[in-house]
Amino acid sequence: MIKPLLTAATAAVVATGAFAEDSMSNKEIVGAFLGAVVQGDADTMRELANPDYIQHNPFIPTGLEPFIELLPVLAEAGTTAENIRMFQDGDYVFMHNIWRNAEPFGAPEMVAFDIIRVDENGQVAEHWDALQPLVSETVSGRTQTDGPTDATNLNQTEANKALAVALVRDVLMGEDPSRITEYISAESYAQHNPFIADGLDGIVAAVEALTAQDNMFVYTDIHAVLGEGNFVLTVSEGQWNGTTNAFYDLFRMEDGMIVEHWDVIQPVPTEGLANDNGMFTGFEGIGPESVGE
Numbered sequence: 001m002i003k004p005l006l007t008a009a010t011a012a013v014v015a016t017g018a019f020a021e022d023s024m025s026n027k028e029i030v031g032a033f034l035g036a037v038v039q040g041d042a043d044t045m046r047e048l049a050n051p052d053y054i055q056h057n058p059f060i061p062t063g064l065e066p067f068i069e070l071l072p073v074l075a076e077a078g079t080t081a082e083n084i085r086m087f088q089d090g091d092y093v094f095m096h097n098i099w100r101n102a103e104p105f106g107a108p109e110m111v112a113f114d115i116i117r118v119d120e121n122g123q124v125a126e127h128w129d130a131l132q133p134l135v136s137e138t139v140s141g142r143t144q145t146d147g148p149t150d151a152t153n154l155n156q157t158e159a160n161k162a163l164a165v166a167l168v169r170d171v172l173m174g175e176d177p178s179r180i181t182e183y184i185s186a187e188s189y190a191q192h193n194p195f196i197a198d199g200l201d202g203i204v205a206a207v208e209a210l211t212a213q214d215n216m217f218v219y220t221d222i223h224a225v226l227g228e229g230n231f232v233l234t235v236s237e238g239q240w241n242g243t244t245n246a247f248y249d250l251f252r253m254e255d256g257m258i259v260e261h262w263d264v265i266q267p268v269p270t271e272g273l274a275n276d277n278g279m280f281t282g283f284e285g286i287g288p289e290s291v292g293e
Contacts, residue, residue, distance in 0.1 A: 153253075
């Protein structure tokens with residue numbers, strides 16, 4: 001089962017089958033839909049999703065019925081999911097999940113960010129994600145998913161989105177790396193990337209090591225920016241290890257500074273694709289140009 005992907009309210013709706021999208025929040029709709037995916041409940045999926053469901057995971061076919069046809073694969077593997085965080089920005093719900101018995105996705109345990117768009121009719125309409133294998137031992141000693149989970153300071157969403165965009169542009173895209181101390185707290189910075197230590201010192205050490213290996217990652221485009229209060233997710237494209245990658249970065253802010261970071265990095269595949277929608281298309285209206293600075 002998914003734990004705790006369904007809120008108590010949504011779980012009651014699932015149990016009774018009394019779906020009324022107009023009375024459910026987008027989070028509840030998405031939670032119920034993903035619960036149905038893991039439980040192999042095709043009828044519930046059809047109740048909650050648009051038949052023309054658009055899929056951006058490159059290994060899953062687009063459309064609702066082709067997706068439903070893959071449910072036996074998940075059932076045979078015993079795939080389960082644990083939702084760690086769930087946030088909402090307008091029509092978009094973005095989540096931090098752990099998938100277990102996840103061999104159909106590439107490894108026994110995978111950490112993922114998922115974004116789902118809910119359409120004007122209250123139906124699940126579009127999905128993007130990025131996944132990478134879960135690492136048991138990290139440099140910082142933190143896991144890839146632990147830390148605070150609830151959004152606060154909801155009136156600061158736009159300011160925090162602007163802060164995240166500025167960091168990505170100046171530091172990760174190299175426009176003005178010297179400004180890093182304007183964005184990241186020197187007093188407390190919790191790092192969940194499994195290969196980087198806590199604090200500004202951890203970032204500097206990682207950059208020096210990658211640069212010495214002539215393998216520093218390079219962000220080239222920001223495609224999406226989503227936020228709720230003090231949590232902001234950016235979806236970027238860039239180069240690393242000689243390949244194009246999707247960089248999903250989740251930031252937590254306090255007092256106008258970034259104090260915590262989680263991420264998922266996935267190479268963008270070019271072979272064996274199940275759809276041609278692309279991992280970065282469809283984000284019109286939620287890119288950096290939409291952020292009020």
